[in-house]
Amino acid sequence: MNQPILSVKSLTKRFGGLTAVNGVDLDVYPGEVVALLGDNGAGKSTLIKCVSGVYRADEGEVRFEGKPVNFNKPIDARAVGVETIYQDLALANNLDVPANIFLGREAKKSFWGGLIKTLNDRYMLDESRRGLADLDIQFRSLTQPIESLSGGQRQAVAIARAIYWNARLMIMDEPTNNLGVPEQQKVLELISKLKSQNVPVILITHTMPDVFAVADRVVVMHRGRKVSDKRVTETDHQELVRYMVGALDDFGTTAV
Numbered sequence: 205m206n207q208p209i210l211s212v213k214s215l216t217k218r219f220g221g222l223t224a225v226n227g228v229d230l231d232v233y234p235g236e237v238v239a240l241l242g243d244n245g246a247g248k249s250t251l252i253k254c255v256s257g258v259y260r261a262d263e264g265e266v267r268f269e270g271k272p273v274n275f276n277k278p279i280d281a282r283a284v285g286v287e288t289i290y291q292d293l294a295l296a297n298n299l300d301v302p303a304n305i306f307l308g309r310e311a312k313k314s315f316w317g318g319l320i321k322t323l324n325d326r327y328m329l330d331e332s333r334r335g336l337a338d339l340d341i342q343f344r345s346l347t348q349p350i351e352s353l354s355g356g357q358r359q360a361v362a363i364a365r366a367i368y369w370n371a372r373l374m375i376m377d378e379p380t381n382n383l384g385v386p387e388q389q390k391v392l393e394l395i396s397k398l399k400s401q402n403v404p405v406i407l408i409t410h411t412m413p414d415v416f417a418v419a420d421r422v423v424v425m426h427r428g429r430k431v432s433d434k435r436v437t438e439t440d441h442q443e444l445v446r447y448m449v450g451a452l453d454d455f456g457t458t459a460v
């Protein structure tokens with residue numbers, strides 16, 4: 205098989221005396237959807253935050269497209285194409301859709317031979333409309349603040365932003381949480397769309413049907429450790445629950 209886009213080796217992250225992530229390995233290949241499953245507090249969000257530059261790992265290595273990386277902040281990760289949609293969504297609520305899509309990468313226009321620079325709002329609006337239309341997402345108005353949109357529309361904006369900026373890896377932390385059923389369906393469709401464009405996705409979820417609907421592989425964490433890493437076709441709902449509660453562990457030296 206080709207080389208992994210993301211390769212995490214023996215990653216450990218501690219908060220004081222608590223080991224939130226404990227020696228976790230994770231490889232993600234092009235076009236692959238990897239579900240990351242685990243009970244509350246299993247360490248899923250902490251693991252992906254160590255990948256996306258929110259936290260520095262205490263131990264271990266992260267390689268992106270074959271090269272060791274050490275992102276100090278999320279914008280460094282975004283600069284090389286690691287787009288993350290956090291559980292506590294990373295959109296600016298008081299800004300509108302184009303401002304969010306271009307957040308930190310605003311388009312400018314200049315006057316008087318470059319003496320005066322202003323934001324190119326027209327361009328950003330047109331580009332945002334085009335990006336969202338490509339994804340088949342309809343909005344009544346793109347110029348209303350994000351906080352007036354539904355959860356599903358916000359997810360769509362975050363995904364549109366990732367696609368617009370050519371994400372090389374998409375990380376989504378519980379993207380279907382708090383969404384209505386049609387919106388959940390839409391997010392799953394967008395994940396499939398990313399996959400069809402060969403963009404790998406790490407999908408953190410509690411929702412078992414989502415795993416079987418979109419994932420190729422499922423990684424289960426329990427109390428900071430990886431306890432399972434299988435193709436979805438090699439497991440089932442019942443077995444995954446056993447991994448999640450710590451009754452099964454494929455990597456532990458002792459039973460949990």
Ligand SMILES: Nc1ncnc2c1ncn2[C@@H]1O[C@H](COP(=O)(O)OP(=O)(O)OP(=O)(O)O)[C@@H](O)[C@H]1O
Nearest residue numbers: 219222224242243244245246247248249250251291
């Ligand atoms: N900033 C922090 N400071 C201290 N402890 C933290 C911090 N973030 C997470 N933790 C702890 O680390 C452990 C793992 O948390 P994490 O948020 O990674 O879990 P999770 O698997 O994402 O859970 P959930 O499914 O509830 O989102 C938990 O015990 C949590 O309390």
Ligand SMILES: [Mg+2]
Nearest residue numbers: 248249250291
């Ligand atoms: Mg979490």
